[in-house]
Amino acid sequence: MKIPYYPGCTLKTKAKNFERSSIAVAEMLGVELVELPKWNCCGVVHSLTSDDLIHHLAPIRNLVRVQEMNEEKLVEDEFRLVTLCSMCYNTLKRSNLRFIENYEEREKINSIMEREEDYKGNVKVVHFLEILRDIGYDKISDKIKKPLDKLKIAVYYGCNLLRPKEVGIDDPENPDILETLFESLGAEVTLFPYKKMCCGSYQTVLDKESVADLTYNILSNAKEHHAEIVVTSCPLCAFNLDNRQEIVRSKHSEFKAIPVVYFSQLMALAFGLNIEICGFDSNYISALPLLKKKGYLKNK
Amino acid sequence: MVKKDIMEEIAKANKSVIKGVDKKDIEHWATIYIMGKAYRVPADLTIMQAMEYAGYKFIRSCGCRAGFCGACSTIYRLKGDYKLQTAMACQTRVEDGMYLVQLPFSPAEKPIYDIDTVEYEENSFLKYFPEIARCVSCNTCTKACPQDLEVMDFIQAALRGDFKKVAELSFDCIQCGLCAIRCPAEIVQYNVAQFGRIMYGKYGFKENEFLEKRVTEIKEGKFDKEFKRLLSLSGNKIVDVYKKQQATKSKYLKKGGKK
Numbered sequence: 001m002k003i004p005y006y007p008g009c010t011l012k013t014k015a016k017n018f019e020r021s022s023i024a025v026a027e028m029l030g031v032e033l034v035e036l037p038k039w040n041c042c043g044v045v046h047s048l049t050s051d052d053l054i055h056h057l058a059p060i061r062n063l064v065r066v067q068e069m070n071e072e073k074l075v076e077d078e079f080r081l082v083t084l085c086s087m088c089y090n091t092l093k094r095s096n097l098r099f100i101e102n103y104e105e106r107e108k109i110n111s112i113m114e115r116e117e118d119y120k121g122n123v124k125v126v127h128f129l130e131i132l133r134d135i136g137y138d139k140i141s142d143k144i145k146k147p148l149d150k151l152k153i154a155v156y157y158g159c160n161l162l163r164p165k166e167v168g169i170d171d172p173e174n175p176d177i178l179e180t181l182f183e184s185l186g187a188e189v190t191l192f193p194y195k196k197m198c199c200g201s202y203q204t205v206l207d208k209e210s211v212a213d214l215t216y217n218i219l220s221n222a223k224e225h226h227a228e229i230v231v232t233s234c235p236l237c238a239f240n241l242d243n244r245q246e247i248v249r250s251k252h253s254e255f256k257a258i259p260v261v262y263f264s265q266l267m268a269l270a271f272g273l274n275i276e277i278c279g280f281d282s283n284y285i286s287a288l289p290l291l292k293k294k295g296y297l298k299n300k
Numbered sequence: 301m302v303k304k305d306i307m308e309e310i311a312k313a314n315k316s317v318i319k320g321v322d323k324k325d326i327e328h329w330a331t332i333y334i335m336g337k338a339y340r341v342p343a344d345l346t347i348m349q350a351m352e353y354a355g356y357k358f359i360r361s362c363g364c365r366a367g368f369c370g371a372c373s374t375i376y377r378l379k380g381d382y383k384l385q386t387a388m389a390c391q392t393r394v395e396d397g398m399y400l401v402q403l404p405f406s407p408a409e410k411p412i413y414d415i416d417t418v419e420y421e422e423n424s425f426l427k428y429f430p431e432i433a434r435c436v437s438c439n440t441c442t443k444a445c446p447q448d449l450e451v452m453d454f455i456q457a458a459l460r461g462d463f464k465k466v467a468e469l470s471f472d473c474i475q476c477g478l479c480a481i482r483c484p485a486e487i488v489q490y491n492v493a494q495f496g497r498i499m500y501g502k503y504g505f506k507e508n509e510f511l512e513k514r515v516t517e518i519k520e521g522k523f524d525k526e527f528k529r530l531l532s533l534s535g536n537k538i539v540d541v542y543k544k545q546q547a548t549k550s551k552y553l554k555k556g557g558k559k
Contacts, residue, residue: 009460013422040437040456054484058437115439 002075003131004066005033008042008088010235015085015262017279018235022084022128022264024277028143029135033082033128034075036065042088043095053108059095060109063123064116080124082131084264086160086234093125093167127161127169129177129233129263137184145272147186150294153266154192154227155179156218158199158237172196178231178263185270194221199240211240212247219245219258228290230260238262242284259287269296330396347374347389347400361402367391370474373446373481376400386444386478406477408488413495420503422461429492432458434485441479441489447472451479451489458492463504466496 011019026033039062047055066081083089099106100121110118132140155178162172170177175196179189197218200211219241222230232238242260249255261283268278275297280287291297328343332350339354348362363371372389379397389402411428418424425432432455441451450469457465470493479489517523530538 012460012462038453040452041435041459043436054436054438057439061437061439113439115443 001030001078002032002034003078003080003082004069004075005035005082005084006039006042006062006088006092007035008083008085010085010087014239015235017282018084018238018262018264020277020279021262021268021273024273025264025267025271026128026131028271028273029132029139031131031135034069036062036069036081037074038065042083042085043091044087046091046094053105053112056095056099056109057112059092060099060106060119061113061116062092063096063125064113064119066123067117067120079122080126080131082126082128084128084233086127086158087236089125089127089169090160090167094164096121096123096125097166127233129161129181130169132181133177137180140181140267141184141186143271144185146270146296148182148266148270149186149188150296151187151266151290152190152226152228153182153187154190154222154225154230155182155195155263156192156199156222156230156232156237156241156260157196158232158234159196159201160234162196178233181263182231182266185267187266190222190225190227192222192225192227194218197221199234199237201236201240204236204240204244208244208247212244212251215241215244216248216252216255219248219260220255223256223258227258229266229287230258231263231266232260233263238283245285257285259283259285259290261287330394330398332394332396333399335401336399341394343394343396345394347376347387347392347394347398348372350394351389351402360404361389365390368474370476373403373406373476373478374400375403375478386446386482388446388474388476391446403477403481406481408477408480408491410488410491415498415502418499420463420499424499425458425461425466425492425495428495429458429487431485431487432492435459435487436485438484440482440484441487444478444482446476446478447474449473454493454496455487455489458496463496463500466493467500467504470494470497 007019023033041058042062043055043058063081066079069075070077070079081092083092099109099119106119106121110116113119157175157178162168162170162175165172168175182189194217198214199218200207200214204211219230230241232241238260245255245257249257261280265278265280265283265287269275269291280291288297326342326344329340330343330350331338331340332347332354333339334351334354334356339350341350341353345353348358348365352358361372361374363369367388367390370388374387374389374392376385376387377383377399378385378395379399413428418428435452435455437452437456439452441455442449442453445451449472454466454469457469470490473490473493475490475494477490480487483489530541533541
């Protein structure tokens with residue numbers, strides 16, 4: 001099964017390990033993520049101003065590429081667009097919903113885009129986690145080579161996968177898609193009341209300290225519930241929870257670092273994929289000592 | 301490959317400019333508006349030739365007259381069309397009802413960077429050109445490009461630090477500045493592209509392995525004997541050798557393939 005795939009800038013720069021592991025995991029499950037031959041910025045933040053149409057050009061233009069891929073037979077009658085980055089998912093999907101519902105505005109966007117073919121409103125933006133859910137957790141369990149039963153995992157959602165409700169991949173108040181996934185991989189998923197707490201998002205640029213405080217709260221909560229490793233799907237959450245531990249540690253001497261990785265990295269590990277594909281060396285706090293201790297890296 | 305007949309064609313097209321009006325030779329006329337003033341000009345002229353025909357003398361906005369230097373950026377509208385269009389004056393024929401003005405200069409900020417110390421990493425573009433993050437993918441730059449480059453796509457490639465793509469997509473950029481003048485995000489696309497090409501050339505581009513091999517061969521004297529032979533030949537003999545070599549070359553070119 002070939003599905004159009006939108007990477008986004010972070011997956012090509014700071015989160016290469018997320019992309020590599022996800023593509024490999026998808027392949028194991030018989031899904032080929034076919035990168036859009038041409039793509040631009042997702043739009044980053046969904047513009048809420050009602051007459052600010054220009055900030056929707058970027059997301060809609062990417063959706064036109066999905067139509068083109070079908071016309072060029074790069075995929076076969078496949079109008080789903082898969083994303084990995086939660087931020088891209090959110091922005092693309094919200095714009096898409098707005099212009100599917102509003103024909104008049106869609107025509108306006110189409111007339112500004114001009115050189116592109118018109119966006120027909122037939123693309124469906126999905127997150128890779130939804131593809132995994134559709135494949136079925138039984139099939140995922142079948143692929144396990146190294147069950148994650150020796151790990152206590154806290155799953156962190158952040159905001160972009162869940163809110164607003166109409167684009168959420170799961171119940172925004174009480175999601176369990178990541179829990180179910182990791183239970184199917186054999187892991188012990190710990191209770192984690194702060195799994196939807198704000199990570200501080202872009203404040204990390206201007207106010208590192210406040211973000212470090214949030215990171216401290218969130219990760220302390222995970223550790224109180226005996227988590228040994230945290231997984232997420234959002235590169236910005238990952239950056240805040242992972243890299244900002246440097247500041248946390250300088251402020252709180254008692255704080256012990258905890259690795260934060262992408263869900264696909266641990267999936268790749270469970271599927272017995274090559275350790276390079278898992279990409280644990282690119283996380284700021286390395287998960288390798290923990291994985292070594294638990295016996296996941298015997299050969300190394 | 302400049303052929304005589306092409307040169308003659310150019311001379312013919314330029315006739316009305318070079319030799320003044322010979323009305324008998326001019327079959328079609330067009331009315332253009334240069335900065336609002338109407339001029340009746342021969343319809344086969346380029347914008348640049350037409351302006352000279354109308355009496356303008358270029359001290360700016362004119363360079364190579366061959367579409368390479370990027371000096372003669374022009375903006376125009378056609379009668380009855382809302383679109384603002386862009387062109388190189390030396391490469392575009394006049395059209396009836398064309399309202400035009402030339403752009404003498406495009407002001408641009410170019411950061412100073414030392415290519416020996418700049419790091420070849422994804423974030424370098426954003427470090428020197430942070431305004432590229434303002435791109436909303438409106439594609440106005442691409443529409444403005446007289447070289448038909450995919451300008452927006454190379455700015456997007458720069459955003460994600462893809463030096464190779466920036467270099468490849470912007471290779472034919474003539475730095476005319478029309479994209480930068482039209483950009484609502486005020487990005488100077490051609491400077492971003494130049495940075496990308498320089499950096500890719502220095503750090504990303506892999507030299508062909510055969511180059512090194514051939515340089516070694518030359519140094520080891522593989523061609524010394526042949527050079528000696530050529531240098532010892534008389535003038536006529538060298539011409540013969542050259543003709544023979546050219547003949548095999550054209551045969552090779554006709555086959556149109558690599559051997």
